[in-house]
Amino acid sequence: MSRRVPSQELVERVTRGDVAAIARLISRAESDSTEAREALVAIYHRAGAAHVIGVTGVPGGGKSTLVSELAARLRQRGSRVGIVAVDPSSPFSGGAILGDRIRMSAIAGDPGVYIRSMAARGHFGGIARATCDAVDILDVGGFDTVIIETVGVGQGEVAIAKASHTTVVVSPPGLGDEVQAIKSGILEIADIHVVSKFDKADAGRTLNDLKQMLALPAGGWAERDPQVVAVSCMNGLGLDELVGLIDAHRAVTFNAAAGHQRRLAMADFRLRVTAETLLLARLAEAARRFGAPLAECLERRDSNPYLLAGRLLEHCL
Amino acid sequence: MSRRVPSQELVERVTRGDVAAIARLISRAESDSTEAREALVAIYHRAGAAHVIGVTGVPGGGKSTLVSELAARLRQRGSRVGIVAVDPSSPFSGGAILGDRIRMSAIAGDPGVYIRSMAARGHFGGIARATCDAVDILDVGGFDTVIIETVGVGQGEVAIAKASHTTVVVSPPGLGDEVQAIKSGILEIADIHVVSKFDKADAGRTLNDLKQMLALPAGGWAERDPQVVAVSCMNGLGLDELVGLIDAHRAVTFNAAAGHQRRLAMADFRLRVTAETLLLARLAEAARRFGAPLAECLERRDSNPYLLAGRLLEHCL
Numbered sequence: 001m002s003r004r005v006p007s008q009e010l011v012e013r014v015t016r017g018d019v020a021a022i023a024r025l026i027s028r029a030e031s032d033s034t035e036a037r038e039a040l041v042a043i044y045h046r047a048g049a050a051h052v053i054g055v056t057g058v059p060g061g062g063k064s065t066l067v068s069e070l071a072a073r074l075r076q077r078g079s080r081v082g083i084v085a086v087d088p089s090s091p092f093s094g095g096a097i098l099g100d101r102i103r104m105s106a107i108a109g110d111p112g113v114y115i116r117s118m119a120a121r122g123h124f125g126g127i128a129r130a131t132c133d134a135v136d137i138l139d140v141g142g143f144d145t146v147i148i149e150t151v152g153v154g155q156g157e158v159a160i161a162k163a164s165h166t167t168v169v170v171s172p173p174g175l176g177d178e179v180q181a182i183k184s185g186i187l188e189i190a191d192i193h194v195v196s197k198f199d200k201a202d203a204g205r206t207l208n209d210l211k212q213m214l215a216l217p218a219g220g221w222a223e224r225d226p227q228v229v230a231v232s233c234m235n236g237l238g239l240d241e242l243v244g245l246i247d248a249h250r251a252v253t254f255n256a257a258a259g260h261q262r263r264l265a266m267a268d269f270r271l272r273v274t275a276e277t278l279l280l281a282r283l284a285e286a287a288r289r290f291g292a293p294l295a296e297c298l299e300r301r302d303s304n305p306y307l308l309a310g311r312l313l314e315h316c317l
Numbered sequence: 318m319s320r321r322v323p324s325q326e327l328v329e330r331v332t333r334g335d336v337a338a339i340a341r342l343i344s345r346a347e348s349d350s351t352e353a354r355e356a357l358v359a360i361y362h363r364a365g366a367a368h369v370i371g372v373t374g375v376p377g378g379g380k381s382t383l384v385s386e387l388a389a390r391l392r393q394r395g396s397r398v399g400i401v402a403v404d405p406s407s408p409f410s411g412g413a414i415l416g417d418r419i420r421m422s423a424i425a426g427d428p429g430v431y432i433r434s435m436a437a438r439g440h441f442g443g444i445a446r447a448t449c450d451a452v453d454i455l456d457v458g459g460f461d462t463v464i465i466e467t468v469g470v471g472q473g474e475v476a477i478a479k480a481s482h483t484t485v486v487v488s489p490p491g492l493g494d495e496v497q498a499i500k501s502g503i504l505e506i507a508d509i510h511v512v513s514k515f516d517k518a519d520a521g522r523t524l525n526d527l528k529q530m531l532a533l534p535a536g537g538w539a540e541r542d543p544q545v546v547a548v549s550c551m552n553g554l555g556l557d558e559l560v561g562l563i564d565a566h567r568a569v570t571f572n573a574a575a576g577h578q579r580r581l582a583m584a585d586f587r588l589r590v591t592a593e594t595l596l597l598a599r600l601a602e603a604a605r606r607f608g609a610p611l612a613e614c615l616e617r618r619d620s621n622p623y624l625l626a627g628r629l630l631e632h633c634l
Contacts, residue, residue: 041624059376129622132622260616263616264613267615267616268609268612271604271612271615271622271626272600272608274623274625274626275600276600278627278630279630280596283593287585287589287592291588295581295584296584298585298588299580299584301365304362305446305591307358308591309592309594309595312592317634
């Protein structure tokens with residue numbers, strides 16, 4: 001495919017499940033070209049069938065292994081599974097060093113699984129926007145389930161969970177205090193908590209700690225009622241239960257009435273990240289054209305950041 | 318201080334080094350109230366003397382211990398040191414669980430050290446903007462050196478390095494492939510590389526790997542010429558050398574001619590994050606007032622994200 005494929009042709013080919021076209025259109029969504037816009041709008045109107053599952057958690061917590069095993073289970077019952085990795089620590093998004101780990105995984109070489117990593121460059125809102133578009137493209141391309149793997153460090157990365165129907169937060173046992181502090185920021189977004197690596201000695205304590213934390217009467221936990229499941233990818237423990245919980249949560253969010261609030265939150269997130277992308281593109285253009293003398297002025301401390309930023313904004317509006 | 322202290326009084330008290338006033342004004346900067354704006358502009362015009370050091374790296378890499386030890390060394394020669402933690406994994410920003418670790422550290426109870434964690438809520442650009450303001454406040458409050466500790470995961474967090482004169486990237490030994498992949502995104506921002514925990518058995522290999530990586534002829538490494546130092550906070554190895562490298566780098570960035578490009582890059586970053594904050598505040602306000610029906614429309618798939626986002630932007634401009 002060395003020639004530039006027209007948008008409309010690309011959309012048609014995505015609709016037929018053409019993997020090369022899917023890859024091509026996701027790349028265009030990432031680069032956010034004006035031409036992509038038209039195709040992405042066409043895709044959006046055909047999308048909406050796929051169940052979007054967000055999987056997040058600290059680096060080294062076993063997210064990628066869990067995603068592999070989860071995808072393999074979903075494959076066994078005939079689902080086609082798309083995986084979008086927004087996680088720089090994921091082997092799915094890694095370079096040559098990590099290739100072997102993907103080849104060894106439970107889903108290696110399965111044509112019913114499509115794995116895509118999103119480039120972690122540009123403004124964060126842009127990545128979130130492109131990720132939503134990638135999910136739609138896979139949806140239209142015939143993937144029933146799309147898993148977004150995102151690292152649970154950095155609030156932008158955590159925010160991507162808002163693009164999913166069902167959010168799974170993975171907590172490994174025994175990473176100590178330092179990681180607990182990180183986790184505290186992501187615990188509240190979970191629909192389902194997985195305590196991973198449950199074959200490890202101290203996993204029971206992590207499960208108890210987590211259950212105790214969730215039982216605390218703080219900030220709306222009671223209403224949300226997240227589920228907790230212990231999983232070991234090494235011996236398969238808990239995987240069927242996890243799939244069951246995911247199915248149950250899917251049934252709720254896809255229900256016209258019961259799932260309305262969740263889907264509305266997803267739409268709200270999408271609206272905001274898309275608007276943010278458009279707005280920050282204008283700012284980047286203004287900074288490119290008019291920023292240099294303002295930065296020079298700021299470097300000399302001849303003015304202040306707020307006044308000069310206000311001047312830059314005049315060129316955006 | 319239960320009454321609302323007027324801006325001007327707060328600025329005067331910050332200038333006299335009043336720690337309560339410093340804390341109060343940083344909180345106002347975080348909440349980005351209109352009243353804070355006036356004080357922050359006044360602060361900005363008095364700031365510019367402090368050496369700002371960014372310390373970043375993966376969670377668990379020993380950043381916080383290094384920051385403590387570094388601060389202790391700088392204290393020994395009479396510097397006053399401010400620490401701004403934008404790292405959710407830092408004990409400096411942790412809650413009750415982590416308090417003990419701070420109390421045990423090398424700088425516990427020293428009135429010449431001020432530690433402040435930035436709230437990791439709101440839009441990322443907002444945190445970066447507030448962090449720059451906090452650095453200025455500490456600068457005006459009489460701290461010669463301000464260390465920004467930021468977690469090296471998540472690109473927004475990494476970007477905060479651009480707010481510093483001198484960026485130190487901390488790499489611990491033997492964290493394996495998964496973490497190497499994360500690190501790859503932050504290696505290129507380093508002025509100084511620290512291989513931490515050099516008392517560990519496999520630290521020599523990490524040092525060699527890092528040196529080899531830096532010797533690769535890719536993307537401008539040769540020109541930037543970052544320095545590498547092996548440090549053990551357990552036995553003090555390399556800490557004097559690190560302080561020496563930091564001093565040498567300070568001399569360059571504070572030199573009128575030699576440091577101009579770096580200071581210009583800092584000014585450019587500051588201009589952009591401030592503009593971004595102002596712009597996204599307008600977007601948030603527009604979303605609050607006009608977003609709900611647009612999100613409803615999107616949830617019903619009656620329109621597409623790009624068209625609706627465009628409508629939302631009309632209310633920002």
